[in-house]
Amino acid sequence: MTVLCVRSASFGDLSALTFHDIVRLRLDTFIVEQNCPYRELDGRDVLPTTQHLWIEDGGEVLGYLRMYPGAEAATWSGRVVTAPSHRNRGIGAQLMNHALATAPRPVRISAQARLEGWYAALGFVRCGDDFLEDDMLHTPMRLDG
DSSP states (O other), X not given: OOOOOEEEEOGGGSOXXXXXXXHHHHIIIIIIITOOOOOSOOSOTTSTTOEEEEEEETTEEEEEEEEEEEGGGEEEEEEEEEOGGGTTSSXXXXXXXXXXXXXXXXXXXXXXXXXXXXXXXXXXXXXXXXXXXXXXXXXXXXXXX
16 A cells, blocks of 8 residues: 555635545545435535545545534544545545544544444444435444544
8 A cells, every 4th residue: 555645624725626626536436436416515515614635646636535523522524535546545544544643532424334344443333223314324433532
């Protein structure tokens, strides 16, 4: 696994091109590849408390996630995505580990149920029953330590 630089910015500090490339990756993955139409631009991206983290190489966004304070006095992580051409190379784990190194605890996620084991390997534990969101099964998970 090649370790690449993790970049981090609030919405106001993102360039228009970088945000465009991030959203394109999210749309291509979650809506097109996973055939899951949902409201992608939910308003959280532009909040001053949201932190965008991504890895790029040669100007191409390879992976992304966002973190923001949310309900239940927790930090939420979501929209975790890796470009198809770079999956299974540790980019998602590198992003999550970087984010978790400084994120206030607890950290909550709504993981796609098929990825529960991947998140468990990062220290997350299930904290509720699976639920259907946007026609896809999700698992609520939490990281306390």
